[in-house]
Amino acid sequence: MFLTKIGLDPSRRLARKYLGSPQVMHAVVMKAAGEDSGDGAGRVLWRVDPGASTSLYLLTPSEPDCTQLVADAGVRDLQARTLDYSPFLNQLDSGQLWAFRLAANPSRSVAQGPGKRGKRYGHVTVEQQRQWLINRTPNYGFELVPTEGDDDEAAQSVVVVRRERPIFNRQRPDAEVRDRVTINRTVYEGVLQVTNPDKLRHALVAGIGRSKAYGCGLLTLARVGRR
Amino acid sequence: MAVLLLRLAGPMQAWGVKSRFTVRATELAPTKSGVLGMLASAVGRRRTDPIEDLLRLRFGVRKDQPGTVIRDFHTARSLDGKDSMPLSERYYLTDAVFLAGIEGDDALLQGLDEAVKHPVFPLYLGRRSCPPTQPVSLGLRDAPLYDALREEPWLASPWFRRRHRHSAFNAELLLDLDAVPEEEHRGDLRGSRDVPLSFDPRRREYGFRQVERLEVPLTAPADKPSSSVDAHDPMADVEEAAQCS
Numbered sequence: 049m050f051l052t053k054i055g056l057d058p059s060r061r062l063a064r065k066y067l068g069s070p071q072v073m074h075a076v077v078m079k080a081a082g083e084d085s086g087d088g089a090g091r092v093l094w095r096v097d098p099g100a101s102t103s104l105y106l107l108t109p110s111e112p113d114c115t116q117l118v119a120d121a122g123v124r125d126l127q128a129r130t131l132d133y134s135p136f137l138n139q140l141d142s143g144q145l146w147a148f149r150l151a152a153n154p155s156r157s158v159a160q161g162p163g164k165r166g167k168r169y170g171h172v173t174v175e176q177q178r179q180w181l182i183n184r185t186p187n188y189g190f191e192l193v194p195t196e197g198d199d200d201e202a203a204q205s206v207v208v209v210r211r212e213r214p215i216f217n218r219q220r221p222d223a224e225v226r227d228r229v230t231i232n233r234t235v236y237e238g239v240l241q242v243t244n245p246d247k248l249r250h251a252l253v254a255g256i257g258r259s260k261a262y263g264c265g266l267l268t269l270a271r272v273g274r275r
Numbered sequence: 276m277a278v279l280l281l282r283l284a285g286p287m288q289a290w291g292v293k294s295r296f297t298v299r300a301t302e303l304a305p306t307k308s309g310v311l312g313m314l315a316s317a318v319g320r321r322r323t324d325p326i327e328d329l330l331r332l333r334f335g336v337r338k339d340q341p342g343t344v345i346r347d348f349h350t351a352r353s354l355d356g357k358d359s360m361p362l363s364e365r366y367y368l369t370d371a372v373f374l375a376g377i378e379g380d381d382a383l384l385q386g387l388d389e390a391v392k393h394p395v396f397p398l399y400l401g402r403r404s405c406p407p408t409q410p411v412s413l414g415l416r417d418a419p420l421y422d423a424l425r426e427e428p429w430l431a432s433p434w435f436r437r438r439h440r441h442s443a444f445n446a447e448l449l450l451d452l453d454a455v456p457e458e459e460h461r462g463d464l465r466g467s468r469d470v471p472l473s474f475d476p477r478r479r480e481y482g483f484r485q486v487e488r489l490e491v492p493l494t495a496p497a498d499k500p501s502s503s504v505d506a507h508d509p510m511a512d513v514e515e516a517a518q519c520s
Contacts, residue, residue, distance in 0.1 A: 053510050099505050129510060136516035149507045237507065268509035 049133040049253055051268075052106040054114055055123040056096075063121035067096060069216050070231060070262035080117050081108040093255045093266040095151045107133065107253070107266055137252065140245045145193065146269040150236045153259040154180035168258070170232030174208045177234045181206055188256065189247025190240040206238035214262070231259050239272055278423040279384045280413040281310065281391070282430055284372040288342070288400035289365070292469050297363040301344065301401070304449055305373050306469040307334045308481060309401045314377070314387050315474070319395030322474040330470065332379040335450035337424050337491060340431040342371025367405070372430050374413075378420035378454060388412050420454045429493040436495040443492040452485035463488040
């Protein structure tokens with residue numbers, strides 16, 4: 049797997065086009081990622097971190113070709129930076145502490161009766177969204193570190209730092225009407241402790257939650273306290 | 276002497292001085308008659324009640340965000356829908372924010388401040404269809420009108436301040452001539468017929484006043500220091516791991 053960071057310049061027209069629609073960004077990212085970008089534990093994940101400088105992170109199974117993307121929407125004189133992810137994945141071990149950032153689409157399924165497929169609803173409140181992540185952490189091979197001086201279960205070190213609701217229309221090849229897609233993108237930050245490195249590796253590579261094609265699911269780790 | 280400061284802002288404002296017949300114009304800044312009328316209605320005075328005490332107040336206004344003029348081609352019908360009312364053109368200021376100051380007797384201004392916070396008749400910015408946004412009263416200041424209007428922080432909307440973040444914004448200050456200290460006179464005078472002598476609808480009367488135009492440079496308060504570097508940098512650790520292996 050390869051992790052790529054691309055600086056985007058929102059003052060450029062194409063960058064605004066890409067940032068404005070998850071579907072457009074998905075297409076651009078898939079083009080950069082190349083051929084072998086299927087589903088499952090080897091799929092393409094991406095995330096946009098806005099801020100003083102807007103960064104696009106890509107996680108791809110093979111080395112991506114970002115020249116077109118950088119030429120169209122990147123910060124001038126700044127190249128994409130691609131690094132091999134495997135050495136980092138291999139050094140993950142139980143007990144390590146990592147600061148993490150995750151963009152996810154927290155949702156729940158509500159039963160529609162026997163034999164019918166459940167209907168998906170997004171979690172709406174910050175507390176629901178936090179709880180969604182807290183409940184799932186055992187499956188991902190990590191646990192959240194409790195905040196200091198507070199042994200209350202709710203006081204785990206994860207905060208919702210940003211919430212977005214991108215809405216766009218999607219044309220299905222087999223359908224005549226365009227369906228309207230709403231994504232409940234929630235960005236989490238916090239500190240985690242590794243409990244099961246294998247499960248965590250899988251979560252890092254395969255992503256977390258729904259809407260992975262549309263900028264959700266990518267979990268990144270950074271050393272605690274690094275500035 | 277005290278100064279009552281008012282924030283006059285809302286989606287639309289209309290300050291008419293010269294309107295005649297079906298063209299209802301607006302000035303580019305609040306008028307003395309408009310603001311004194313708003314204060315009188317806040318106190319609960321009717322149009323025929325005396326306003327002599329209000330006429331002694333001195334008035335000044337600072338254009339914190341000048342706004343733009345829009346035209347409304349106004350069509351209306353009578354309540355039963357049978358007759359059409361006269362077609363009129365009404366002009367409004369949109370997206371404007373003003374700081375208005377009233378200088379005068381302490382006790383009177385305290386009463387007006389109270390009244391603006393709990394008005395008897397609804398407040399509006401020059402025309403009944405233009406309600407103000409809160410807060411209208413910014414309270415009393417113990418300073419001359421000239422200083423109070425210069426020292427108050429900039430009231431403009433964030434988007435407007437952002438537009439001027441690299442250079443100071445020169446706000447126009449329109450003051451009653453006798454409220455400007457001697458040494459500050461620039462001589463940029465204009466007459467304005469907006470001193471209300473009577474609001475009585477049967478014989479409205481307005482007098483002249485001399486208005487001096489000055490400029491105040493306003494700057495946005497320093498932005499909170501934003502860390503230009505993203506604290507979360509996954510690349511650094513991935514690179515380190517690659518070197519170690």
